[in-house]
Amino acid sequence: MLKINHIAKTFNPGTITEKTALVDVQLHLLPGDFTTVIGGNGAGKSTMLNAVAGVFPVDKGTIEIGGVDVTNLPEFKRAQYLGRVFQDPMTGTAATMNIEENMALAMRRGQHRGLKWGISNMEREMYREQLRKLDLGLEDRMASKVGLLSGGQRQALTLLMATLRTPKLLLLDEHTAALDPKTAAKVLELSDKIIREQKLTALMITHNMQDAIDYGNRLIMMHEGRVVVDVAGEEKKKLTRADLMGLFEKAAGQQLNSDKLLLS
Amino acid sequence: MEIVKLFNAMPGAVAQGMIWGLMAIGLYITYRILEVSDLTVDGSIATGGAVAAMLIINGWDVWAALLAAFVVGMLAGLVTGLFHTFCGIPAILSGILTQLALYSVNLRIMGNKANVALSVNKYGLLVTSRNSRVLGLQNPIVILVLFTAALILVLYWFFGTELGCSLRATGANRAMARAQGINTSTNTVLGLMLSNGIVALSGALLAQFQGFADVGMGRGAIVIGLAAVIIGEVVFGKIFRNFGLKLLAVALGAILYYLVIQVVLWLGLNTNDLKLLTALVVAVFLATPHWRAKYFSKKKGGA
Numbered sequence: 139m140l141k142i143n144h145i146a147k148t149f150n151p152g153t154i155t156e157k158t159a160l161v162d163v164q165l166h167l168l169p170g171d172f173t174t175v176i177g178g179n180g181a182g183k184s185t186m187l188n189a190v191a192g193v194f195p196v197d198k199g200t201i202e203i204g205g206v207d208v209t210n211l212p213e214f215k216r217a218q219y220l221g222r223v224f225q226d227p228m229t230g231t232a233a234t235m236n237i238e239e240n241m242a243l244a245m246r247r248g249q250h251r252g253l254k255w256g257i258s259n260m261e262r263e264m265y266r267e268q269l270r271k272l273d274l275g276l277e278d279r280m281a282s283k284v285g286l287l288s289g290g291q292r293q294a295l296t297l298l299m300a301t302l303r304t305p306k307l308l309l310l311d312e313h314t315a316a317l318d319p320k321t322a323a324k325v326l327e328l329s330d331k332i333i334r335e336q337k338l339t340a341l342m343i344t345h346n347m348q349d350a351i352d353y354g355n356r357l358i359m360m361h362e363g364r365v366v367v368d369v370a371g372e373e374k375k376k377l378t379r380a381d382l383m384g385l386f387e388k389a390a391g392q393q394l395n396s397d398k399l400l401l402s
Numbered sequence: 403m404e405i406v407k408l409f410n411a412m413p414g415a416v417a418q419g420m421i422w423g424l425m426a427i428g429l430y431i432t433y434r435i436l437e438v439s440d441l442t443v444d445g446s447i448a449t450g451g452a453v454a455a456m457l458i459i460n461g462w463d464v465w466a467a468l469l470a471a472f473v474v475g476m477l478a479g480l481v482t483g484l485f486h487t488f489c490g491i492p493a494i495l496s497g498i499l500t501q502l503a504l505y506s507v508n509l510r511i512m513g514n515k516a517n518v519a520l521s522v523n524k525y526g527l528l529v530t531s532r533n534s535r536v537l538g539l540q541n542p543i544v545i546l547v548l549f550t551a552a553l554i555l556v557l558y559w560f561f562g563t564e565l566g567c568s569l570r571a572t573g574a575n576r577a578m579a580r581a582q583g584i585n586t587s588t589n590t591v592l593g594l595m596l597s598n599g600i601v602a603l604s605g606a607l608l609a610q611f612q613g614f615a616d617v618g619m620g621r622g623a624i625v626i627g628l629a630a631v632i633i634g635e636v637v638f639g640k641i642f643r644n645f646g647l648k649l650l651a652v653a654l655g656a657i658l659y660y661l662v663i664q665v666v667l668w669l670g671l672n673t674n675d676l677k678l679l680t681a682l683v684v685a686v687f688l689a690t691p692h693w694r695a696k697y698f699s700k701k702k703g704g705a
Contacts, residue, residue: 191581217583230581232574235567243571246564247583253560256567299582 139339140167140307145189145199146363159185160196161363167307167341167356171370172333174350175343176382177360183343184225186360187311190341192216204306218248221300221338223293223313223329230296233285237276237295240284241265244299268298272328290321294328301332308333310342314349326353351377361390408668412661413543414534419660420546421529421608423653425623426630427553428600430652433631435561436573436593438486441497443627445504446478446598447620450605452511455520455615464528468606475602476595478504483591508617517616520609527610542611549607550653553600558646560596569593601627622677625684630656632687 147160160182167173177183189196190203192213200209203219224230231240242257242265262280269277272294276287284292293313300308310329314322330353333340344350350357357374359367359382366389369377425447432440450471457467478500485496512518522530529542538544560566571579572589579586601623609615634648634655642651663680667673 212585214580214583214585217581220581222581224577229575229577232571232578234574235570239567239570243567243579243582243584246568249583251564251568251584253563253565256562256564 139169139171139204140165140190140341141200141202142166142186142190143200143202145186145196145201147185147189147194147196159363160189163189163199163360163363163365165358165365165368167339169339170337171356172330172338172340172354173342173356173358174354175341175358175360176345176347176350180362181360182363183360184311185363187309187341187343190216190307191220191222191309219306221303221305221308223296223300223308223310225312225315227289227292227296227316230299231284231292234283236281236283237269237287238262238265238280240295241268241299241302244302247303268302269295272298288321290317290325293317293325297325297329297332301336301338304336304338306339308338308340310340312343312345315345329353347379347382351379351382357382359386359389361386366390408664410535411664411668413541414531415660415664416657417529417531417534417542417546417611418608419657420543420550420653421604421611422626422630422660423550423656424546424553424607425601425604426627426634426652426656427550427557427649428597428604429624429627430631430649431557431593431597431600433628434573435570436590436597438493438573438590438594439497439624440479440482440594440597441494441624442478442482442500442504442594442598443497443601444620444623445501445508446475446602447605447608447623448508448615448617449478449504449511450475450602451609451615451619452508452518452605452617453602454606455518455609456511456513458520458525458527458610459518464526464610468528468603471606472599472603475605476599478602479595479598480591482598483594486594487587487590505617512615512617516618517614519614521613522610529607529611530613531611532613546607550650554646554649554653557649561645622680625677625680626656626659628688629659629680629684632684633658636687 142163142165145160145163148156148158150156163182163186175183188194190201192208192211196209200207202208203216206219208216208219222230232243238257242261245261265280266277269280274291274294276291276295284295287295297313313329314325317325326349329342332338342354355374356370357377358365367385369385425443429443432438453474454467454471457470458464482496482500485491485499486493491499509516520527522532529545531542533540533542561570568579568584569589569592571582571584572586576586605620608619631652632655634651637658638651638654642648663676666679671679
């Protein structure tokens with residue numbers, strides 16, 4: 139479903155702020171793979187996700203989503219294949235527009251936007267149904283501005299918007315990191331539920347090792363711009379945190395500072 | 403300081419305010435909806451006036467001249483938009499560049515003259531200051547009310563469409579808009595075109611109203627437009643929530659601005675000091691949210 143072939147990315151090449159974020163990333167995801175991504179600060183997790191989303195062009199390599207080479211497509215064109223939830227709850231929604239308008243925008247991802255009215259009554263009912271499933275009471279606040287919602291509510295809404303039109307690939311970029319632990323757990327549960335129900339292919343960055351182990355059917359660990367650990371299936375089910383650290387040390391050839399990993 | 407003089411000047415001030423209200427609605431599209439500060443307007447308002455004046459003098463129908471002014475204004479917006487998106491120049495600088503270029507263009511349009519007379523005696527004009535105090539349909543206020551209402555209705559419709567919603571999303575959150583498949587560059591250009599088209603249209607009306615087009619008629623237009631937007635928001639912000647009403651508030655803001663100007667002039671302010679006063683008033687209003695946040699903020703939980 140996703141084929142990342144040897145991509146590399148250096149920011150600000152030739153300047154004092156030059157930073158090589160991705161050295162050589164190789165990753166193939168099968169349809170239905172729910173892959174968690176961990177790694178320390180500056181390992182290249184977010185850069186990889188943003189490269190897939192097309193936030194910037196890559197220096198080398200190709201990216202295919204669902205068999206389509208998207209390497210040269212701009213961000214807004216890749217959006218038709220992708221659902222995205224960001225770390226910052228502010229990023230995923232338009233604060234000055236109301237809930238139903240935000241959902242209507244998401245419903246038209248990848249569609250032509252013409253001079254038809256921006257939201258129909260039929261859609262409204264559908265959105266109400268979808269919001270009810272979140273169990274946050276948002277179905278009664280559809281005309282409220284999204285800026286009035288809490289961070290957790292906004293992330294839940296963003297998640298719903300990302301999957302309203304079934305994406306070929308769902309990208310979750312530490313989408314629970316900015317939330318309090320209780321809300322984070324709830325949003326994570328919700329993500330898992332949606333991914334299972336819609337049988338989505340998903341890539342989820344997390345700073346929490348236990349979450350990375352508990353969720354998904356596959357786990358990758360990144361280090362210095364490469365994928366250094368990749369476990370799936372039965373092996374992943376049996377994985378413990380100690381195993382994970384051992385795997386990392388073997389791959390990276392150095393002691394793992396787990397604090398660093400957790401805090402990133 | 404005869405009060406009669408003030409009263410006599412009021413209808414003209416209202417009409418002028420309404421023309422600037424149309425301009426301010428155009429500015430609202432970039433400033434508030436797209437969140438782009440577009441300085442093109444100082445040039446494009448004069449372009450609208452110049453185009454309409456020259457076409458009317460050359461025998462064009464007044465409505466056709468207005469339409470032409472609108473289209474040429476959109477072209478000015480297109481240039482700024484391409485400077486900004488295609489060339490990557492910051493929006494504010496893009497507008498300044500276009501504005502400067504338009505100065506030459508406007509002189510060219512007017513046959514290398516700094517101003518062109520457009521007398522109501524010779525041509526069939528839509529609005530003229532001469533009829534400001536006439537009771538009847540030829541009063542400019544009548545036609546301007548219709549213009550304002552029509553513009554607000556059209557914009558209300560447009561920003562409710564799928565395309566219009568995507569434009570609002572572009573202004574609200576560009577990252578989100580792109581993630582939802584919206585081409586934010588195209589939308590920014592489109593918004594700048596629409597805005598400058600409307601601004602040029604108001605320029606075309608202004609030239610008719612004052613009886614001439616002048617290459618300098620747009621100087622400080624952005625500040626007057628901002629004043630209208632801000633006054634509208636301060637006075638009507640609490641009661642006007644609907645998008646259409648917000649646009650109406652902008653139009654009313656411009657009228658209030660011209661009424662206040664009329665009063666301070668009547669009180670004896672030197673006309674030459676007007677722009678200084680306007681700039682200071684707008685600066686204070688623009689600074690208010692910053693001051694409020696910095697010095698008067700109560701600790702609030704951010705969402």
